[in-house]
Amino acid sequence: MITFISYIVVFGIIVFFHELGHFALAKLHKIRVFEFALGFGPKLFSKKIGETDYGIRAFPLGGFVKMDEDTVSEDPRSFLNAPAWKRLTVLFAGPIMNFVLAILVFTIVMWGIGFPVNAVGELIPDMPAAQSGELMPGDNILEINGVPTPTWNDVTAQIAPNPQLEMKIERDGEILYVQLEAARDPEDTRYVVGIRPLTRSNASGAFVMAVQQTWMMSREVVSFLAALPAGGQEGVEIVGPVGMAGMVGEAARGGIYNLLALTGLFSINLGIFNLLPLPALDGGRIFFILVELILRKKIDKEKEGMVHLAGFALLMALMLFVLYKDILRLFQ
Known part of the structure; x- marks a missing residue:
């Protein structure tokens, strides 16, 4: 049902x-416009307002404009x-x-x-990012190998094909550069460093992501x-x-x-x-x-x-x- x-x-x-x-x-x-109806099939209800007949049909699968x-x-x-x-x-x-x-x-x-942003939310244990000690939760990832990464999708897209990474990050208002060696994901051919994104929830950001x-x-x-x-x-x-x-x-x-x-x-x-x-x-x-x-x-x-x-x-x-x-x- x-x-x-x-x-x-x-x-x-x-x-x-x-x-x-x-x-x-x-x-x-x-x-x-002769008719604007919700649904199809036999009429259950209709009311004419001006020149247009507004109706509800028996089968509520969308509607039509006549x-x-x-x-x-x-x-x-x-x-x-x-x-x-x-x-x-x-x-x-x-x-x-x-x-x-x-x-x-x-x-x-x-x-x-919530939606992921270009910032570190969590370091996965025993993965390159955690082992290196170079990244910390809350770091904003601005660039990877010289390519701007304004969204989390950009971050993952730059990490996936590159075993050697230079990240430009922002930490507490300070710009830093960190070097990381990525590991190959055992389930496919992508490279990973073991970070999960920081998630945020606000209307304007959600709209942009949408x-x-x-x-x-x-x-x-x-x-x-x-x-x-x-x-x-x-x-x-x-x-x-x-x-x-x-x-x-x-x-x-x-x-x-x-x-x-x-x-x-x-x-x-x-x-x-x-x-x-x-x-x-x-x-x-x-x-x-x-x-x-x-x-x-x-x-x-x-x-x-x-x-x-x-x-x-x-x-x-x-x-x-x-x-x-x-x-x-x-x-x-």
Whole structure:
């Protein structure tokens, strides 16, 4: 039950934020919005305010914004009759809200559990740093081998490939240089010195770390998608609804912070996936608008609508295939 409820909540929030972006920009540009709904399926509740019907549907898996994106209309306030720049901002707003959600949940996580900074928190016994006596808890690591290390990720990135290290540190306001010889990690090929980071917890620092985390994860998702035509990345598989439900359930059992972190990751994935220039996705619609701007003439909307319809059918077929692979993995 916890898996089911968590799955509904996580993807409900992710899709809701996405659609809220489209809705807010459409309203800002005075584009006509017929309906803004939470969930899908039969209506449980609806109330018309102005020209927009606000409703709650039976299946709480996200939501949708109903505009006339694919039908030709004489209405000057229809989506298709809006200037290209307004349509672009409406389409971009959905994925952007997915990144906003990711930053928000990562900020909550890092503010709640703390985040590592570029300072020594603990020396591990019988490891190079402790044996040398050169480092002390509280030392700020400013540079390693001449490379600035403003974050803990930078510290570990500089230690990992280098057996010989010169660290520029700050201790009680004094700048010092220490020499360390790293040891090879027995579990892989990285070098380590045996230090754990100092952790801090404040809103501003958590926000900065959340932005960095969102950027780093976005790059990893883009790299994964870019590798798909060549067969994908080794050891990384695409998971469908069943696989994602399992991940959500496992995260939920690990605590609220684990679930929030996974929500951020899934939100980033949805945002980037929707920006792909494929029919029926936001990226596909953006592509057609950019072609309009380049050619300086309107594309036949009925033909474009047929392309998006065909693209939607292909996406559904792909989802069914991924679901099939998900189910096969359950029995392996």
